[in-house]
Amino acid sequence: MNANGVEVVSYAYDAWGKVLSVSGSLSSTVGAVNPFRYRGYYYDVETGWYYLNARYYDPNVGRFLSPDTILGANGGLQGYNLFAYCNNNPVMFADPSGMCIYGTFSDFQFICNDFSADGHCLKCGQQWSNAYIKSLFDSKGLPDYVDPILKNRYWALNSCKIQQQTAKLRAKARAATEPIQKAYAEEMSTVLCFVAGTAVKAEEGDRAIEEIKVGDRVWSYSPETGETALKQVTRTFVNETDRLVRLIVNGEEILTTPEHPFYVPHSVDERASDWGLGSGWLRAADLRAGDVLYLLDGSSAIVESVEQILLDVPVTVYNFEVEHFHSYFVSPSGLLVHNTCPDENQKIIQKWGKDYKKTGISENDAMALWELAVEYNVPGHAPGYDSYKYGYHMKIYNYHINIIS
Known part of the structure; x- marks a missing residue:
C-alpha cells in the first residue's frame, strides 16, 4: 500500500x-x-x-x-x-x-488436547479447532462458534475467558511435560554408538568397535582427574539407527549417532548445558567446524566438517560400557568420547511408565513416553492410547508391556 x-x-x-x-x-x-x-x-x-x-x-x-x-x-x-x-x-x-x-491456533490445541480450567478434559477437541479456523475465514467472533460447541460440556467459555485462561492453561501443559523434558536432558542420553569398523584405542592397539568384547581393556580418560589409563569393558551393545553424523577430523571420517558426546575441553557455551556430564561434552550433532577435540596423547584435533545423514535403510551400530571413567578413544587419531548405559535408560523409562500409570498421563506425555521407549529399545507392544477418562487421567493400552506392567 x-x-x-x-x-x-x-x-x-x-x-x-x-x-x-x-x-x-x-x-x-x-x-x-x-x-x-x-x-x-x-x-x-x-x-x-x-x-x-x-x-x-x-x-x-x-x-x-x-x-x-x-x-x-x-x-x-x-x-x-x-x-x-x-x-x-x-x-x-x-x-x-x-x-x-x-x-495458527496452537493455543487452542494446547487447551483442547490437555486440560480445561477445572481439571476436566474438554470433549470438544477437533470440533473446537475447526470452529476456530472457520471463525477466521468467516470473520465472525469466536463466541459465535465456540459457545454452542461447549454448551452442556464441562466448561462454557466466552471470548473473554478464552483470553484470560489461555496463558494459564499453556503453563499447566508445560508443567505437565517438564518432568520428562528435564529428566531427558539431565539423566539420559540416547543409545550412543558408532558404525562397524570404527577404530577403538585398545590395549593391544587399534581394534574395530564391533570386535570389542567384555573383559577387553581400552584406553580411557577422566577429565576430572586428568588421568589416562587402561580400563575394562563391562558390557557391549548392538543397536540400529537411520540417523548418523559424519565428522571429518584430521582428514579421518567418523560415523556416529547424533547424540554421542565428544570431549571439547575448552567449550563453555550453551551446547553443553543440558548434558549433565560436566563441562566440555558435546553431542556429535552439536559439534561445529573449528571445535577442538581431545586426543589420547593429550594433544588436540580440529573438527573440519559436520554433516547429518538420514539413511533409507538402518545400519547396525556398536557401543560399550567402560568401568570407572566411562570414556574411550576412537579413530586412528584417538578422539575422546563418552559412553552411556542404555539398560539404565530403559529402567528409567519403565519407572516413568509405572509412575504415570498410577497418577494418570496426558495424551502428549503418553506419546512422548512411547517415543522415548522406542528410541531406547524398551521391548513391548505397538503404541496406542484410549481417550481421556475423567479429566487428566488417561487409560493406556498396547504400550510397551514393560512400561506399564
Missing part, C-alpha cells in the same frame, strides 16, 4: 509460498524488488528463495536447502526430516526462524 492506504502491489502464492502472480499499478517496479513476500519472509529475487533467518527455503520444491540445526524440534516423525518445511503442512504452520514451527 502507498501512504494513502491504497493497494499498489498484490502477490498471489501457492500453499508453499511460490509466487504465482504479481499485480497492481507498481507491480513492475516496487513489486519486483520488494524483499518481503510470503508470510513476511525475506525474498531473494535472483534465486527465488526465502531466507528464514537460519537457512534458505525453496518454495518450488517445498524444502529447505540446508538441514535443520535442531533435530526433532518440531515433534513427531516429521521433526526428523531435516529439510521439510513446516512438517509438510504449510497451510497450518509457519517457520519464521527456520528452526521451529508454530501453529
Whole structure:
C-alpha cells in the first residue's frame, strides 16, 4: 500500500509460498524488488528463495536447502526430516526462524488436547479447532462458534475467558511435560554408538568397535582427574539407527549417532548445558567446524566438517560400557568420547511408565513416553492410547508391556 492506504502491489502464492502472480499499478517496479513476500519472509529475487533467518527455503520444491540445526524440534516423525518445511503442512504452520514451527491456533490445541480450567478434559477437541479456523475465514467472533460447541460440556467459555485462561492453561501443559523434558536432558542420553569398523584405542592397539568384547581393556580418560589409563569393558551393545553424523577430523571420517558426546575441553557455551556430564561434552550433532577435540596423547584435533545423514535403510551400530571413567578413544587419531548405559535408560523409562500409570498421563506425555521407549529399545507392544477418562487421567493400552506392567 502507498501512504494513502491504497493497494499498489498484490502477490498471489501457492500453499508453499511460490509466487504465482504479481499485480497492481507498481507491480513492475516496487513489486519486483520488494524483499518481503510470503508470510513476511525475506525474498531473494535472483534465486527465488526465502531466507528464514537460519537457512534458505525453496518454495518450488517445498524444502529447505540446508538441514535443520535442531533435530526433532518440531515433534513427531516429521521433526526428523531435516529439510521439510513446516512438517509438510504449510497451510497450518509457519517457520519464521527456520528452526521451529508454530501453529495458527496452537493455543487452542494446547487447551483442547490437555486440560480445561477445572481439571476436566474438554470433549470438544477437533470440533473446537475447526470452529476456530472457520471463525477466521468467516470473520465472525469466536463466541459465535465456540459457545454452542461447549454448551452442556464441562466448561462454557466466552471470548473473554478464552483470553484470560489461555496463558494459564499453556503453563499447566508445560508443567505437565517438564518432568520428562528435564529428566531427558539431565539423566539420559540416547543409545550412543558408532558404525562397524570404527577404530577403538585398545590395549593391544587399534581394534574395530564391533570386535570389542567384555573383559577387553581400552584406553580411557577422566577429565576430572586428568588421568589416562587402561580400563575394562563391562558390557557391549548392538543397536540400529537411520540417523548418523559424519565428522571429518584430521582428514579421518567418523560415523556416529547424533547424540554421542565428544570431549571439547575448552567449550563453555550453551551446547553443553543440558548434558549433565560436566563441562566440555558435546553431542556429535552439536559439534561445529573449528571445535577442538581431545586426543589420547593429550594433544588436540580440529573438527573440519559436520554433516547429518538420514539413511533409507538402518545400519547396525556398536557401543560399550567402560568401568570407572566411562570414556574411550576412537579413530586412528584417538578422539575422546563418552559412553552411556542404555539398560539404565530403559529402567528409567519403565519407572516413568509405572509412575504415570498410577497418577494418570496426558495424551502428549503418553506419546512422548512411547517415543522415548522406542528410541531406547524398551521391548513391548505397538503404541496406542484410549481417550481421556475423567479429566487428566488417561487409560493406556498396547504400550510397551514393560512400561506399564
